Amino acid sequence: MNDDIAFWLSYLTNGKHLAWYASFQFTIFAALMGGGLAVVFGLTGATLKNSRFLPLRLIGTIYSSIVRGVPDVLFFLFFPLAFEQAVEWVVASQICTPESIAAQTSAWPPCKEANWFLGTTEYLLLASVSLGLVYGAFATNVIHGALRSVPTGQLEAARAFGMSPGQVLWRIQIRQMWVYALPGLSNVWMLVVKATSLLSLLQIADIVLWADRLGAPNFLPAVGLVHEDWRWRYYLVLFVFYILVTWLSERAFEAITRRVGKGILSEARV
Amino acid sequence: MKKIMLAAIAALALGGSAMAQETVRIATEGAYAPWNFLDESGKPAGYEIDLAGAICEKAGLTCEFIVNDWDSIIPNLLAGNYDAIMAGMSITEERLQTINFSDEYFPPDPSRYVALAGENINFEPLAGARIGVQGGTIQAAYAQANLATDNTVVSFSTADQAVADLSAGNLDTIFADGAYVDPIVSASNGAIEYTGPEIMIGEGMAIGLRKDETELTTKLNDAIVALKADGTVDSLIAKWFDGRGPYYSE
Numbered sequence: 001m002n003d004d005i006a007f008w009l010s011y012l013t014n015g016k017h018l019a020w021y022a023s024f025q026f027t028i029f030a031a032l033m034g035g036g037l038a039v040v041f042g043l044t045g046a047t048l049k050n051s052r053f054l055p056l057r058l059i060g061t062i063y064s065s066i067v068r069g070v071p072d073v074l075f076f077l078f079f080p081l082a083f084e085q086a087v088e089w090v091v092a093s094q095i096c097t098p099e100s101i102a103a104q105t106s107a108w109p110p111c112k113e114a115n116w117f118l119g120t121t122e123y124l125l126l127a128s129v130s131l132g133l134v135y136g137a138f139a140t141n142v143i144h145g146a147l148r149s150v151p152t153g154q155l156e157a158a159r160a161f162g163m164s165p166g167q168v169l170w171r172i173q174i175r176q177m178w179v180y181a182l183p184g185l186s187n188v189w190m191l192v193v194k195a196t197s198l199l200s201l202l203q204i205a206d207i208v209l210w211a212d213r214l215g216a217p218n219f220l221p222a223v224g225l226v227h228e229d230w231r232w233r234y235y236l237v238l239f240v241f242y243i244l245v246t247w248l249s250e251r252a253f254e255a256i257t258r259r260v261g262k263g264i265l266s267e268a269r270v
Numbered sequence: 271m272k273k274i275m276l277a278a279i280a281a282l283a284l285g286g287s288a289m290a291q292e293t294v295r296i297a298t299e300g301a302y303a304p305w306n307f308l309d310e311s312g313k314p315a316g317y318e319i320d321l322a323g324a325i326c327e328k329a330g331l332t333c334e335f336i337v338n339d340w341d342s343i344i345p346n347l348l349a350g351n352y353d354a355i356m357a358g359m360s361i362t363e364e365r366l367q368t369i370n371f372s373d374e375y376f377p378p379d380p381s382r383y384v385a386l387a388g389e390n391i392n393f394e395p396l397a398g399a400r401i402g403v404q405g406g407t408i409q410a411a412y413a414q415a416n417l418a419t420d421n422t423v424v425s426f427s428t429a430d431q432a433v434a435d436l437s438a439g440n441l442d443t444i445f446a447d448g449a450y451v452d453p454i455v456s457a458s459n460g461a462i463e464y465t466g467p468e469i470m471i472g473e474g475m476a477i478g479l480r481k482d483e484t485e486l487t488t489k490l491n492d493a494i495v496a497l498k499a500d501g502t503v504d505s506l507i508a509k510w511f512d513g514r515g516p517y518y519s520e
Contacts, residue, residue, distance in 0.1 A: 014310045014311065014312075015309075015310055015311030015312040015313065016308060016309075016310060016311065016312040018312070019312035084349075103482075104482065108349075109350070112482070115350040116350075117350065117351065118351060203338060203339070203342070203346070203351070205337065213300070213301065213308060216301060216428060216430045216431065216434075217430050217431075217433060217434040217437075218303075218430070219303075219430075219433065219453065219454045219457050219458070220303050220304065220307075220453050220454075220457060221457070222303070222304065223303045223304075223307045223309070224309065224310045226457070228434065228437065229431075229434035229437075229438070
């Protein structure tokens with residue numbers, strides 16, 4: 001019995017498992033950064049959508065309607081690749097000489113010097129930006145609606161005090177819209193959290209990839225513990241992790257909602 | 271402002287490629303024992319990792335392994351994410367159209383069928399069977415070309431998953447590299463057996479490289495030739511493949 005416990009303890013703390021536990025940082029980082037960027041993009045998109053100037057309004061509308069319709073997996077694969085090639089193209093136009101272009105035999109990049117190596121850090125940042133862009137489009141819609149829910153009397157009063165349009169937007173409209181936006185934003189946050197399971201698509205050794213590798217059956221004693229297909233056990237751990245994150249998020253959003261509702265007179269306040 | 275940003279990006283990219291020339295990045299799958307796998311500590315290990323150590327020492331290069339899924343291992347080489355592939359990859363005509371190979375470091379080896387013990391599969395001709403292969407392998411290409419009309423060919427992202435599905439009774443047989451299934455058959459205590467014919471496909475395994483990397487290819491080839499001659503390659507094959515060989519030294 002004691003031997004069993006000792007065995008499992010050492011098995012679950014071997015280097016492979018430690019790497020798995022460490023990989024949770026990628027998921028958490030991507031969720032926090034992706035969620036933060038989604039709010040930034042959402043605020044920008046909603047402000048554009050509310051703009052009086054038609055081209056800006058169009059940009060906001062097109063962003064929120066097109067990006068919301070593109071499957072997140074597709075965007076996740078498309079954006080980092082497109083961004084990498086765009087950077088390589090810009091760099092190539094600056095540093096490639098005719099000789100280096102002539103020396104290049106593969107189709108891309110234009111010259112070897114323009115090649116950009118992407119490692120885990122770069123991919124993680126690009127993944128977070130992708131998440132931010134995709135879910136920022138949802139946040140745009142949520143915030144756009146919330147901005148419109150702020151009572152017009154508040155805005156009129158602010159204007160009567162002589163505030164500029166920018167001041168009305170920042171001090172009155174955005175300050176008060178959170179109470180209307182938070183239920184929708186908590187939904188968007190949950191979508192961001194779920195989408196972090198896609199990180200392995202960008203060659204990031206994340207929790208899903210490690211669960212796959214650790215659970216894969218092993219037949220050779222030289223490789224490690226011989227076991228059958230254990231993937232479901234590892235996936236179960238991921239289930240529990242995501243449920244825990246959901247529970248924590250709900251508590252956090254409740255607290256935030258209570259806080260931002262303070263001192264705001266409106267029907268949205270519970 | 272724009273100029274400064276461009277210069278910064280250019281400096282970054284230049285720095286990146288200068289780094290790359292010092293270190294050779296080698297991609298491996300990490301799920302194809304005994305060629306390559308992740309050991310208990312989570313680091314790549316196996317025949318190819320040992321061999322890469324010997325090759326890089328001989329060629330005076332610093333090498334580092336990157337773990338990359340099998341199905342995207344060639345596209346990511348072409349995209350420049352690493353410089354070489356050592357992942358139990360056989361030389362084939364099809365692959366030679368997009369990438370180059372070094373000299374072989376593992377001899378051509380017949381592909382084999384395995385099945386659960388006691389299954390009597392008729393191979394004259396093979397029909398109505400569910401055949402498991404790893405996607406993107408020479409066996410997958412062979413099965414698609416020769417067996418797909420009369421059988422169901424099921425592709426898996428790793429070879430281990432195919433074996434797991436065979437053990438679970440979802441497949442009639444698996445078609446894979448002989449040297450890959452050898453230790454599985456012997457470790458299964460008779461539960462998994464060889465069946466059907468041995469089929470020779472592929473021209474040996476080698477390092478996959480981008481076509482423009484002629485300098486690196488030459489360096490690696492020189493090292494492989496030297497290591498074959500001094501018996502290092504043979505002793506590593508014997509160490510990882512249950513005493514096989516010798517193939518290359520007299």
